[in-house]
Amino acid sequence: MSQNNRLNKQKKVRKKRHKILRYTLLTLVVLLIGGTAFGFYEYNKLKPTNHFSHLKPIGEPTKKSINNNSQLSHYKEKAGVFNVLLIGSDARKGSSLGHTDSMVLIHANLNNHTYNMMSIPRDTRVKSDYGYTKLTSVQYISQAKKGTKQGIIDAVKAVSNLTGVPIHYYAETNYWGLQDMVNVLGGIDMNLPFKVTLTHPWYKENKGKTFEAGTHSVNGKMVTELVHERYSLPGTDYGRQQLQQAALIGIAKKVMHPSNITKLPALSRSMSKFLIATNMTNEDMVSIGLGVKNDFHPEEQIKYRQVKGTGKTMYDDILKANNSQIILNDQQLKDIVKKYFSN
Incomplete structure (x- = not known):
C-alpha cells in the first residue's frame, strides 16, 4: 500500500x-x-404550592360539625397548606390492635412556614359509629370489628368531626417506632418544662427516675418513657401533651441539623419501622422537605395549642358503663380552630 x-x-x-x-x-x-x-x-x-393542592380530606367533617364550627362553613383548601393527624398507639409488638394513646393535629402552612399543633386528650368524649365514647377507644373497637386501616380512618373521622377540621394525612407510630427513630438520629435534646418522675414506665428499672426541668440529652428508650408519663405531671394529660411537644421539637431540630444529613437516607429507608401506618407517599415527604429546607426554626415556627376540658363521669356506649371522660371547652376549641387551623 x-x-x-x-x-x-x-x-x-x-x-x-x-x-x-x-x-x-x-x-x-x-x-x-x-x-x-x-x-x-x-x-x-x-413544590409545596403545586403538590399540596386540590387535596381530598380523609375524615371530611359532617355538616353538623361544620355548622358547630361556623368559621369553617366557608373553609377553602389552599395550595401549600394541609392538616395531618399524628397518632401515638399503645399497640404491643405482634398485635394489630391498639388504643390511641395520643393525638396531635397539625396545621402545616408551607407558604409562611408555620406549624400549628393542637393535642386532643385521649379521654376526650367523642361520637363514633358505635355511639359516644372516649377517643382512645374509637380506633381499638373499629380495628377489632373492621380491620387495622379502617380503625385509623374512623379515629381520624372522630377528630375531624370533633374539631370541624378537614384532615388530609395521618401518621401513626408506637413505642418502638418512636424509639427507633430517635436512636437512628443518635438521640435528641428534650427541653422539659417541669420536673418529671417516671411512675408507670415501660421498663421496671426506670421506675422512680426523676428529671428536673430543663434540657436533657436522651436516647430513644428514655424519650418513649418521658412521653408516656402523665401521673407525676401538672395537669396529667395536659402535662404529657407538653412533653410530646418537647419530643417533637427535639426530633425536628435533630433531623434538620446539618450534621445529620448523612443519616437522612437511613431514616428514609427505615420509615416503615417508625410508622405503623400512614397515607403519606414518598412524594409527599419530599415535598414537605422542599418546603421546610433552609428555613426551619422549630422553636419559633412550631406553635402548640391546648384545649382545656372538664373531667366528668359519663355513660360510655361502647363499654356499656360509666367512666371518666373529658368534655372539651367548646368555645375555646372553636376559637383555636378559627384562629390557627382555618388559614
Whole structure:
C-alpha cells in the first residue's frame, strides 16, 4: 500500500472516530438536557404550592360539625397548606390492635412556614359509629370489628368531626417506632418544662427516675418513657401533651441539623419501622422537605395549642358503663380552630 493510501485510510478512521465522538457527545447533551428538564419538571411538581393542592380530606367533617364550627362553613383548601393527624398507639409488638394513646393535629402552612399543633386528650368524649365514647377507644373497637386501616380512618373521622377540621394525612407510630427513630438520629435534646418522675414506665428499672426541668440529652428508650408519663405531671394529660411537644421539637431540630444529613437516607429507608401506618407517599415527604429546607426554626415556627376540658363521669356506649371522660371547652376549641387551623 502506498504512502498516500495509508494516509487517506488513517484520515478516514480519524474522521469516523470524530463522527462517533460527536454523536456520543450530542447524545449525552440531549440526555443531560432532557434529564435537567425532567428534574425541573419533577421539582416544580413537588413544590409545596403545586403538590399540596386540590387535596381530598380523609375524615371530611359532617355538616353538623361544620355548622358547630361556623368559621369553617366557608373553609377553602389552599395550595401549600394541609392538616395531618399524628397518632401515638399503645399497640404491643405482634398485635394489630391498639388504643390511641395520643393525638396531635397539625396545621402545616408551607407558604409562611408555620406549624400549628393542637393535642386532643385521649379521654376526650367523642361520637363514633358505635355511639359516644372516649377517643382512645374509637380506633381499638373499629380495628377489632373492621380491620387495622379502617380503625385509623374512623379515629381520624372522630377528630375531624370533633374539631370541624378537614384532615388530609395521618401518621401513626408506637413505642418502638418512636424509639427507633430517635436512636437512628443518635438521640435528641428534650427541653422539659417541669420536673418529671417516671411512675408507670415501660421498663421496671426506670421506675422512680426523676428529671428536673430543663434540657436533657436522651436516647430513644428514655424519650418513649418521658412521653408516656402523665401521673407525676401538672395537669396529667395536659402535662404529657407538653412533653410530646418537647419530643417533637427535639426530633425536628435533630433531623434538620446539618450534621445529620448523612443519616437522612437511613431514616428514609427505615420509615416503615417508625410508622405503623400512614397515607403519606414518598412524594409527599419530599415535598414537605422542599418546603421546610433552609428555613426551619422549630422553636419559633412550631406553635402548640391546648384545649382545656372538664373531667366528668359519663355513660360510655361502647363499654356499656360509666367512666371518666373529658368534655372539651367548646368555645375555646372553636376559637383555636378559627384562629390557627382555618388559614
